[in-house]
Amino acid sequence: MSFEPKIVAFLCNWCAYAGADMAGTSRIKYPANVVPIRVMCSGRVDPEFVLDAFEKGADGVFIGGCHPGDCHYVSGNYRTRKRVIMMKKLLQEMGINPARLRLEWVSATEGKKFATVIEEFVNEIKELGPSPEGE
Amino acid sequence: MMMAEELRIGVFVCDCGTNIAGFLDVPEVCEYAKTLPDVVYVKENMYTCSNAGIQEIMDAIPKYRLNRVVVASCTPRTHEPLFRKACEDAGLNKFLFEFVNIRDQCSWVHQKEREKATEKAKDLVRMGVARARLLEPLEEIEIPVEKSSLIIGGGVAGMTAALSLAEQGFEVHLVERECTLGGLLNGINELYPSDRDAGALLDEMREKIEGEKRVHVYLESEVDHVDGYIGNFSVKLKGKSRDELKVGTIIVATGAQPYEPMYMYNYDEYENVITQYELERMLKEKKTGNWQKIVFIQCVGGRGERVRYCSRICCMNSIKNARLLRKLLPDAEIYIIHRGMQTYGTVYEEYVRKAREEGVRFVRVKDGIPTASSLEKRNGKLAVGFYHPGLRRKLEIDADLVVLATPLIQREDAKRISQLLKVPLGQDGFFFEAHVKLRPVDFATDGIFMAGSCRAPADINECMMQAMAAASRAAIPMAKGYVKTEPYTPTIDEERCMGCGVCVEVCPYGAMHLVEKNGRRVAENIPAACKGCGACGSSCVHRAISMGHFRDEQIMAQIDEVVT
Numbered sequence: 001m002s003f004e005p006k007i008v009a010f011l012c013n014w015c016a017y018a019g020a021d022m023a024g025t026s027r028i029k030y031p032a033n034v035v036p037i038r039v040m041c042s043g044r045v046d047p048e049f050v051l052d053a054f055e056k057g058a059d060g061v062f063i064g065g066c067h068p069g070d071c072h073y074v075s076g077n078y079r080t081r082k083r084v085i086m087m088k089k090l091l092q093e094m095g096i097n098p099a100r101l102r103l104e105w106v107s108a109t110e111g112k113k114f115a116t117v118i119e120e121f122v123n124e125i126k127e128l129g130p131s132p133e134g135e
Numbered sequence: 136m137m138m139a140e141e142l143r144i145g146v147f148v149c150d151c152g153t154n155i156a157g158f159l160d161v162p163e164v165c166e167y168a169k170t171l172p173d174v175v176y177v178k179e180n181m182y183t184c185s186n187a188g189i190q191e192i193m194d195a196i197p198k199y200r201l202n203r204v205v206v207a208s209c210t211p212r213t214h215e216p217l218f219r220k221a222c223e224d225a226g227l228n229k230f231l232f233e234f235v236n237i238r239d240q241c242s243w244v245h246q247k248e249r250e251k252a253t254e255k256a257k258d259l260v261r262m263g264v265a266r267a268r269l270l271e272p273l274e275e276i277e278i279p280v281e282k283s284s285l286i287i288g289g290g291v292a293g294m295t296a297a298l299s300l301a302e303q304g305f306e307v308h309l310v311e312r313e314c315t316l317g318g319l320l321n322g323i324n325e326l327y328p329s330d331r332d333a334g335a336l337l338d339e340m341r342e343k344i345e346g347e348k349r350v351h352v353y354l355e356s357e358v359d360h361v362d363g364y365i366g367n368f369s370v371k372l373k374g375k376s377r378d379e380l381k382v383g384t385i386i387v388a389t390g391a392q393p394y395e396p397m398y399m400y401n402y403d404e405y406e407n408v409i410t411q412y413e414l415e416r417m418l419k420e421k422k423t424g425n426w427q428k429i430v431f432i433q434c435v436g437g438r439g440e441r442v443r444y445c446s447r448i449c450c451m452n453s454i455k456n457a458r459l460l461r462k463l464l465p466d467a468e469i470y471i472i473h474r475g476m477q478t479y480g481t482v483y484e485e486y487v488r489k490a491r492e493e494g495v496r497f498v499r500v501k502d503g504i505p506t507a508s509s510l511e512k513r514n515g516k517l518a519v520g521f522y523h524p525g526l527r528r529k530l531e532i533d534a535d536l537v538v539l540a541t542p543l544i545q546r547e548d549a550k551r552i553s554q555l556l557k558v559p560l561g562q563d564g565f566f567f568e569a570h571v572k573l574r575p576v577d578f579a580t581d582g583i584f585m586a587g588s589c590r591a592p593a594d595i596n597e598c599m600m601q602a603m604a605a606a607s608r609a610a611i612p613m614a615k616g617y618v619k620t621e622p623y624t625p626t627i628d629e630e631r632c633m634g635c636g637v638c639v640e641v642c643p644y645g646a647m648h649l650v651e652k653n654g655r656r657v658a659e660n661i662p663a664a665c666k667g668c669g670a671c672g673s674s675c676v677h678r679a680i681s682m683g684h685f686r687d688e689q690i691m692a693q694i695d696e697v698v699t
């Protein structure tokens with residue numbers, strides 16, 4: 001059987017989660033490999049959560065937030081952006097391909113974009129194969 | 136120490152008719168839920184949100200002594216309040232409820248993968264149950280609300296909202312950039328569909344405002360700065376007035392402006408090519424000419440040309456002025472070239488019929504193409520060329536006057552207001568409501584509302600209705616005197632806190648500060664200012680912060696269950 005990755009998606013309540021709902025309302029298909037975890041803001045995503053997800057065997061971690069300037073809490077997504085750069089370095093050091101962590105801006109109306117980036121990400125992770133942490 | 140209570144979790148899985156049950160195996164998800172630790176009751180519902188479904192939740196809570204409830208159905212963004220209320224009504228603290236989204240983010244997007252969708256739904260239920268185990272009862276936070284309102288923009292919408300709120304007993308601060316109230320209405324002659332004098336209406340409204348002691352008008356002033364949240368906004372004005380105000384709610388009524396058809400139909404070249412707004416002024420000032428042929432061209436720049444939308448008011452407006460000119464110039468030929476007149480509603484169709492009877496000629500050209508294909512100056516006349524689909528050939532009218540109906544567009548500085556208040560503009564540049572049907576005059580941000588043409592082009596009647604609606608919406612928290620907000624606020628472990636102040640720095644709302652307690656500096660949260668974003672929680676490296684309803688343990692419990 002082909003490799004079916006497990007991906008955790010942290011979605012902010014106001015944009016990315018709403019965008020994912022919009023993909024549903026518009027019946028836009030995307031792969032079923034992603035399980036969402038709703039947080040109020042992408043800025044709530046503690047680096048510990050990302051590490052924890054990889055430790056527990058996730059093959060990829062997706063963070064979805066509002067577009068720059070649109071965060072419901074003004075600046076949460078800027079913090080997330082900085083944090084993701086830092087996290088990617090850390091993952092590299094840990095021997096986890098940083099491409100396994102992905103940050104995207106998805107607005108409440110961008111159902112199509114949500115589906116597209118998820119599909120891309122799932123394909124990319126499939127190419128990378130199972131996460132080394134998973135074994 | 137109290138003994139840990141025994142966990143008793145009830146799981147309700149919704150078919151949503153066939154929306155969920157049609158694309159994944161709901162009975163299998165239910166069977167699976169029964170195997171999860173601490174789950175004592177599982178029920179499949181046809182529609183969990185129906186009266187019957189809600190009743191089932193409310194009956195099961197006492198019957199099976201449930202102390203956690205999980206519903207797997209649509210999305211918390213629309214249905215969480217409903218299910219929370221069912222729990223509350225059945226005596227269970229509503230924060231012991233957990234939502235699992237197996238429709239919008241599962242059955243609807245994996246419609247051709249029944250097995251995978253079923254497996255994902257099981258994963259999601261397992262994650263939800265894991266989180267539910269760690270939920271804690273919480274109480275909402277009550278915030279007092281200042282009984283006064285700021286209204287930005289003193290057009291018809293702003294004035295109407297101001298009067299409505301003042302009549303209900305609230306103080307109103309009405310801020311207008313220009314030196315007079317009235318907005319667009321100042322430049323309009325007569326009003327459709329009443330054919331009433333616009334100036335008279337305006338005078339009447341201004342007089343009422345002047346007589347209303349609760350309305351404080353600030354002319355030639357703008358909002359410089361806004362801080363705070365529902366109930367407690369602090370506002371600083373700039374311009375003629377530099378007052379600082381405290382208000383509980385805000386209404387945006389900044390209106391719109393007519394699109395200037397630069398480089399279209401030689402508008403910038405020929406004097407006799409004018410916009411509707413310019414014609415209004417001419418009529419108002421009685422400066423009309425002895426025109427023999429007058430052509431109105433509809434949808435100039437609208438409906439797919441420069442903007443996508445229909446501006447709603449221009450069709451009626453052209454008919455109004457065509458009829459007026461008909462009376463003034465009984466011998467003139469008057470044409471309206473259009474791509475389908477938008478005469479919606481109960482009175483407007485009648486208006487068109489009357490215009491036809493009076494001899495106004497309507498020429499319908501094909502949808503999707505410009506209304507007129509050319510306009511040239513010839514022998515002192517304006518030759519308007521267009522393709523007549525009925526006659527199947529190109530026609531020309533040699534007009535003395537051409538009136539362009541251009542759409543209302545968002546005002547240039549709306550972006551500034553949008554940033555100032557942190558409220559969104561939609562695709563077409565207008566202010567964007569929280570929900571097109573459920574909350575049409577609310578912004579998603581609590582305590583901020585909108586009315587009039589800043590929301591989308593609207594005629595006066597519609598502006599007034601929206602203004603009254605916005606005033607009523609704003610009155611709700613002010614009349615109550617308080618609002619409740621969700622207790623997603625941080626709790627600080629004072630033993631762990633090192634007083635480093637990182638959380639104070641990251642908080643966008645100034646809701647964290649450092650205080651002295653038992654001789655140590657520790658962080659303290661101000662719940663009324665806190666929005667519960669969690670930025671502080673994820674930034675404290677000493678792990679001294681625990682976010683209400685989004686605790687680290689609760690989120691990690693979900694992560695734990697992703698991979699089985």
Ligand SMILES: Cc1cc2nc3c(=O)[nH]c(=O)nc-3n(C[C@H](O)[C@H](O)[C@H](O)COP(=O)(O)OP(=O)(O)OC[C@H]3O[C@@H](n4cnc5c(N)ncnc54)[C@H](O)[C@@H]3O)c2cc1C
Nearest residue numbers: 288290291292312318319326327389390391587588594595
């Ligand atoms: C040519 C024309 C003819 C029309 N004819 C009719 C008709 O016959 N019948 C009818 O029902 N409707 C008609 N309308 C529509 C009607 O005029 C408008 O719908 C209505 O006046 C809009 O009211 P408003 O309060 O929403 O906005 P506006 O009238 O635009 O008022 C907004 C006010 O806010 C102020 N403002 C904006 N930004 C700020 C800021 N940042 N700070 C402070 N103040 C600010 C502006 O100066 C303005 O005074 C016509 C419109 C046009 C263009």
Ligand code: SF4
Nearest residue numbers: 632633635636638675
């Ligand atoms: S970041 Fe943590 S340790 Fe630092 S002051 Fe805030 S709560 Fe205390």
Ligand code: SF4
Nearest residue numbers: 642665666668669671
């Ligand atoms: S949750 Fe957000 S708003 Fe509240 S104190 Fe923390 S950073 Fe500030």
Ligand code: FES
Nearest residue numbers: 012041065066076
């Ligand atoms: S609320 Fe979406 S990123 Fe902050």
